Amino acid sequence: QVQLEESGGGSVQAGGSLRLSCAVSGYTRSDYWMGWFRQAPGKEREGVAVINTGIRSTRVADSVKGRFTISRDNAKNTLYLQMNSLKPEDTAMYYCTAGSATYSTSLWASNFKYWGRGTQVTVSS
Numbered sequence: 669q670v671q672l673e674e675s676g677g678g679s680v681q682a683g684g685s686l687r688l689s690c691a692v693s694g695y696t697r698s699d700y701w702m703g704w705f706r707q708a709p710g711k712e713r714e715g716v717a718v719i720n721t722g723i724r725s726t727r728v729a730d731s732v733k734g735r736f737t738i739s740r741d742n743a744k745n746t747l748y749l750q751m752n753s754l755k756p757e758d759t760a761m762y763y764c765t766a767g768s769a770t771y772s773t774s775l776w777a778s779n780f781k782y783w784g785r786g787t788q789v790t791v792s793s
Contacts, residue, residue, distance in 0.1 A: 669694045669695070669782075670692065670693070670694040670695065670696055670766050670781075670782040671692070671693045671694050671782075672690055672691070672692055672764040672765065672766065672782055672783065672784035673690065673691045673764075673784055673785070674688060674689070674690050674762065674763065674764045674784045674785065674786060674787040675688070675689050675690075675691070675787060676688040676689045676787060677762060677787030677788045677789045678788075678789070678790070679790040679791075679792065680754055680789075680790070680791055680792075681791070681792055681793075682754060682755055682756055682791055682792065682793050683753060683754065684754050684791070685750070685751060685752045685753075685754065686751045686754065686789060687748060687749065687750050687751070688704065688748065688749040688751070688762055688764075688787060688789075689746055689747070689748055690702075690704075690746065690747040690748070690749075690764030690784060691745065691746055692745045692746065692747060692764075692766070693745065696766055697768070698721075698722040699720070699722045699723075699768065700720070700722075700766050700767060700768060701718045701719070701720045701766070701767060701768070701769045701774045701779075701780075702718065702719055702720070702740065702747050702764070702765065702766045703715065703716070703717055703718030703719060703727075703738060703747075703764075703765055703766075703774070703780075704716040704717050704718070704738065704747075704749045704762055704763065704764060704765070705762070705763045705765055705777055705780075706758075706760035706761065706762045706763070706789075707760055707761050707763070707786075708759060708760040708761075711760075712777075713763070713777045714729065714775075714777075715727075715729055715774070715775030715776065715777065716728070716729050716732055716736060716749070716762070717729065717732065717736055717737075717738035717749060718738065718769075718774045718775060719738045719739070719740055719747070720771075720774070721740055721742065725771060726738055727771065727774050727775060729775060731757075732751075732758070735751065735752050735753045735754075736749060736750065736751050736752070737749070737750040737752075738750075747764060749762070751789070754789075754791045755791060756791050756792065756793045757791075758789060758791050759789060759790050759791050760788075760789060761786040761787070761788050761789075762786060762787050762788075762789050763783055763784055763785075763786045764783070764784040765777075765780040765782060765783050765784070766780065766781070766782040767779050767780035767781040767782060768781075
């Protein structure tokens with residue numbers, strides 16, 4: 669069983685930055701992808717950024733490429749999402765997740781078994 673708890677969300681003006689953190693507890697397989705998804709009201713949950721430290725691979729959605737960076741501190745059992753140059757369209761609930769996937773399917777929410785409760789990010793123009 670894996671437990672995930674997000675923190676770091678908040679309200680920020682466009683162009684600002686936030687760093688989300690996800691505290692990970694329980695057993696995580698070395699081949700798990702871990703990452704961040706987001707969901708805005710009335711929209712489907714979408715993959716933002718994922719990381720697999722076992723194969724040293726990351727993947728970032730085109731909509732946030734160049735602005736968001738995902739990282740993982742295994743010693744602290746913490747996953748991070750550094751978000752820079754935030755835009756109003758980044759406003760959403762952000763979820764931390766873990767599960768099995770292939771590289772090509774790693775941004776599909778259906779592949780992920782474990783989810784945190786989410787942290788809200790609101791970007792004003």
